[in-house]
Amino acid sequence: MQKINYHNHQIAYDLQGKGTTLIFLHGFGETRQMWADYVPFFKEYQTLTIDLPGAGDSDVMEVSIARMAKIVNAVLLAEGIEKCVFIGHSMGGYVALAFAKMYEEKLLGYCLFHSQPFADTEEKKKGRNKAIDFVKKHGNGAYFKGLLPMLFSKTFIENKQAVLDKLMKEASEMNPKAVIYQLQAMRDRPDNQLVLKNAKVPVCFIIGKEDVAVPATNSLNQTFLPKVSDIHILQNVGHMGMYEATQKTVNILQQFIQFCS
Secondary structure, three states: OEEEEEOOEEEEEEEEOOOOEEEEEOOOOOOHHHHOOOHHHHOOOEEEEEOOOOOOOOOOOOOOHHHHHHHHHHHHHHHOOOOEEEEEEOHHHHHHHHHHHHHHHHEEEEEEEOOOOOOOOHHHHHHHHHHHHHHHHHOHHHHHHHHHHHHOOHHHHHHOHHHHHHHHHHHHHOOHHHHHHHHHHHHOOOOOHHHHHOOOOOEEEEEEOOOOOOOHHHHHOOOOOOOOEEEEEEOOOOOOHHHHOHHHHHHHHHHHHHHHO
């Protein structure tokens, strides 16, 4: 594990391997450890996984999605990385879009892994506010106990309870302030459809047919925006394709990275 100091806060990350740099960025309530069993499939590349503020080994700080993108860039600057392929899961995809908006010259391509460019609807914002109130009153353990099982297909949950238990433990151990800051950041993020429309690099879309967090119908509406889109719809997969369809998503990303490189 390495760390950088960002505005008097420690940001933790793992950088390993050589070759084209791949950034794997976690989503809401997750940590860089979600990629621990995934990045070994990409040994021919240099892989970078980062704990966003308040996640894993990084300090808690108030953030926006744009500030998270600046933190990713700070890690790249610290490591002297000039070009990369960015793979962002869920909230990590929101960060990838914000990064593309500010630093597209550093991208060879990026993947929205169960993610989207659309801002929250008013109804969704109300849901975020209810979640914030719930975490304040009951803590994030109770909150994620209700949320996490919904992110997987029913078949997967029946056979892979250990995966859910591990994610639940990590999410429950997060500082509640960090969970609230992430919810606020997602609630307040801007619409980034223009980022996709103006993309000068290829964009990969990994879409779960059973995703309730980012419904497939929403996801499909973004795929026509970039000039170069690599579109994959996964049957019997929810919001967590890196667990639910590991080899399939690895193959998708391997081909996309080769195309970008």
